[in-house]
Amino acid sequence: MTARIIDGKAVARKLREEYASRVQTLKGEHGIDPGIAVILVGDNAASQVYVRNKIRACQETGIRSELFHMPADTPESQLLARIDALNADPHVHGILVQLPLPQHIDVSQVLERIAVDKDVDGFHLYNVGGLVTGNTVFPPCTPYGVQKLLEHENVKIEGQNVVVVGASNIVGKPMALMLMQQDATVCICHKKTRDLGQFTLLADILVVAAGVPGLIVPQMVKTGAVVIDVGINRLPDGRLVGDVDFEGVRKKASLISPVPGGVGPMTITMLLHNTLISAERIAGIIGD
Numbered sequence: 001m002t003a004r005i006i007d008g009k010a011v012a013r014k015l016r017e018e019y020a021s022r023v024q025t026l027k028g029e030h031g032i033d034p035g036i037a038v039i040l041v042g043d044n045a046a047s048q049v050y051v052r053n054k055i056r057a058c059q060e061t062g063i064r065s066e067l068f069h070m071p072a073d074t075p076e077s078q079l080l081a082r083i084d085a086l087n088a089d090p091h092v093h094g095i096l097v098q099l100p101l102p103q104h105i106d107v108s109q110v111l112e113r114i115a116v117d118k119d120v121d122g123f124h125l126y127n128v129g130g131l132v133t134g135n136t137v138f139p140p141c142t143p144y145g146v147q148k149l150l151e152h153e154n155v156k157i158e159g160q161n162v163v164v165v166g167a168s169n170i171v172g173k174p175m176a177l178m179l180m181q182q183d184a185t186v187c188i189c190h191k192k193t194r195d196l197g198q199f200t201l202l203a204d205i206l207v208v209a210a211g212v213p214g215l216i217v218p219q220m221v222k223t224g225a226v227v228i229d230v231g232i233n234r235l236p237d238g239r240l241v242g243d244v245d246f247e248g249v250r251k252k253a254s255l256i257s258p259v260p261g262g263v264g265p266m267t268i269t270m271l272l273h274n275t276l277i278s279a280e281r282i283a284g285i286i287g288d
C-alpha cells in the first residue's frame with residue numbers, strides 16, 4: 001500500500017479564498033472590518049518570523065492586523081493594560097499574544113486576561129475547559145487545523161481508534177479532546193509511555209506531535225492507517241522534517257500528511273478562521 005499524501009497547502013489555500021470572500025461580505029454588507037491585534041514582547045527571532053507570517057496571511061485575506069511590539073523588559077502590568085485596552089476596543093475582533101513570553105511575565109495571567117470572545121488562539125482557560133464539553137468559543141488553531149484536514153479528506157472519526165503522540169496543552173491534549181468529542185476512541189501517549197509502538201499500532205488514525213524527528217517508523221504503524229504529522233523539526237543539515245519517517249510510513253499508511261506542507265499551513269489558516277468568526281458573530285452571522 002502507498003498512502004495518498006494530504007496537500008495541506010492546497011486545502012489551506014482553498015479555505016483562505018473562502019475566508020477572503022467572507023471578509024469582503026462583512027465589509028460590504030455589514031460595515032464590519034475584521035481586525036486582529038498581535039502582541040509581541042521581546043525580540044525572539046522565531047517569534048518575529050511567526051508574527052510576520054501571521055500578519056502577512058491576514059493581509060492576504062483582507063483581515064486588518066495591528067502589531068504591538070513591546071520591549072523584552074515590559075512590566076507585566078503594562079502588558080495586561082494593553083490587553084485591557086484591546087478587550088475594550090470594538091474594532092478588535094481577535095487578540096493574539098505571541099508565545100513564549102519573557103520569564104518575568106506570568107503566561108497564564110496574560111492568557112486569562114484576554115476576553116474569551118477575542119481569544120482567537122483558544123488558549124484562555126475557558127476555551128481550554130470548553131474542549132471537555134465541546135463548548136469552546138474558539139478551538140486552538142493547530143488541532144483545529146488537523147480536524148479540518150481530516151474533514152476535508154472525508155476521514156471517518158466516529159468509532160475509530162485514535163492515538164495521539166504528544167500531550168502538550170497546545171496540541172496533543174486539545175487534539176485528543178476534540179477527537180473524543182467526535183466519538184473516536186482516543187489514547188494519548190507521551191514521553192513516559194512504555195512501549196510506544198504497542199499503542200500506535202492500534203491506531204486507525206495516528207496524530208503525532210512530539211517534536212522528535214523519526215519517532216514513528218513503519219513497524220509502529222497499522223497497515224492502512226491515517227497518519228497526521230504535526231511535528232516540525234530542523235535537522236542539523238538544515239532540512240525541515242516531522243516526527244514520522246515519511247518515506248517508510250507512506251508505504252504502509254492509506255493517507256499521510258507531509259512536513260512541510262501538511263498541518264503547518266493549516267495553523268495560521270485557523271487563526272484567520274477564528275478571527276473571521278469573531279467578526280461574523282458581531283454581525284449576527286453564525287458560521288462554521
Ligand code: NAP
Nearest residue numbers: 142166167168171190191209210211230231232263264267
Ligand atoms: P511540546 O510542548 O514539547 O510537547 C511535546 C509532547 O510530546 C509532550 O507531551 C512530550 O511528553 C511528548 N513527547 C516528547 N518526546 C516523546 C517521545 N519520545 N515519545 C512520546 N512522546 C514524546 O511540543 P508541542 O508544542 O506540542 O509541539 C509538538 C511538535 O509539533 C513540535 O515539533 C512543534 O514544532 C510542532 N508544532 C507544529 C505546529 C504546526 O503548525 N504544524 C504547531 C505547534 C507545534 P511529556 O508530556 O511527557 O513531556
